[in-house]
Amino acid sequence: MITILPETTKNPITKIGLMAGVCWNGDTTDPEKNYKRGMDCILCEHGRTFEYPDVELVIDGYSARCIREWYTHIGGGPTRLQSSTRYVKWEGNNFADNFVIPPSVEKAKENEEAKTCLADFEKSFMNLIDSMEKAGVPKEDIAMFYPLGMKTKIVDKRNMRNLVEMSHQRLCTRAYWEYRKLMKDICSALSEYSEEWKWIVDNLMKPKCEVVGFCKEKKSCGRKPKLEDK
Template identity: 30%
Template sequence: MALKVKLIEYTPNPERVIAAAAKLCYSASGIDEIAEKLTEENTEKFLNMLVSYGHESPIEHVSFTFAIEGVSRSLTHQLVRHRIASFSQQSQRYVKLKQFEYVIPDSVKADEEAKKIFIETMEKCQEAYNMLSDRLKEKYVNEGMTNSAAEKKAIEDARYVFPNACETKIVVTMNARSLMNFFRHRCCSRAQWEIRALASEMLKQVKLVAPVLFKYAGPSCLKGSCTEGKMSCGKINEMRKLYLDI
């Protein structure tokens, strides 16, 4: 299943909100007066200055919500490590997966024998899930449970046979500062390929609605030196071109 990312909601006029909040820190005026004086031109100028100074706390005032599909449980295990965020993920306890979708790595797709082994394994996982959920449901019904209660209890244990490749859906909300941190870590060439693809697509979409704010968002090497030390990919120029052109 292909990766699908959609920016479904965000703070209206995010760059204007940030500029107003940041200007308040340095002004004797009230927020109404500050907002009235904000034009598109001076908002952009102020945001560029703010970003160059590394003054990040004002950018926490705006948030972005993404609907994400076609990703693996392996990816979401990494994604939820970004703790200043909100996550709502499709539940395997409440949703019976009669035929689960799965993500196949490109390295496996490129090798016919490896792909065959992979798909056969996925099919065996589905068969095991079906047999376990049916067996456990029958057991619970015989013990006096209703059909719906028995099925829920059965699938919450049967799901243990599903692999990391199992496709999932998730809604994610992050404030802009958390997003910046997410991009620094997950757009890096050393990030795992699937979450790097997700981060790159998310970056493309937020740049459309807040181009000044996210102008230099991406891996840490975009604005400075690589932070990976000996583990560096050694491709700073290529990475800078890639992400500045998004």
């Protein structure tokens, strides 16, 4: 689901210290000194330096709805390419293979009426795609009927600061379930990429209540006290 590309900065803390050292006329030839300087920048929250480590990744199998929300985090000059609805052919005949099914919908299938309605929708949708293809309608026009739940794939590039600040909002229990899962999957993939990324994920990429010590949400999950209570 998440693939960290080799172009991603392997040692982000050291990279931060290297960039800061250039501006401070420090010794940038020693990786240990760069690492220490990078940690100083992080602990002092010199956020501009966080923009130097790059993250390039493939995000695959999430809904178009979720990816549309991903696009709203535009700070730090990210860029991305998305799976084309003009040239990419619809794959398979199984509805579930091509759509993200929310847990609440899966649970609703226990109700016979809801299960029947969903099955009717799946059948009618697949029949629509099939009949349009047979009628010679171009894929780019058939794509107008695709719902937001359709799975998609993007190649994404952004910096560490953008991801860290995004995690504060999107790891919150108030965030939409699929986006929260996407954020957790990215954290897991980065943790496996290198030890320095694991430190960043463990210490910096967390819900905003963990960052400030209280809940800012109007409807709190109760994980942390509200500011007025604190």
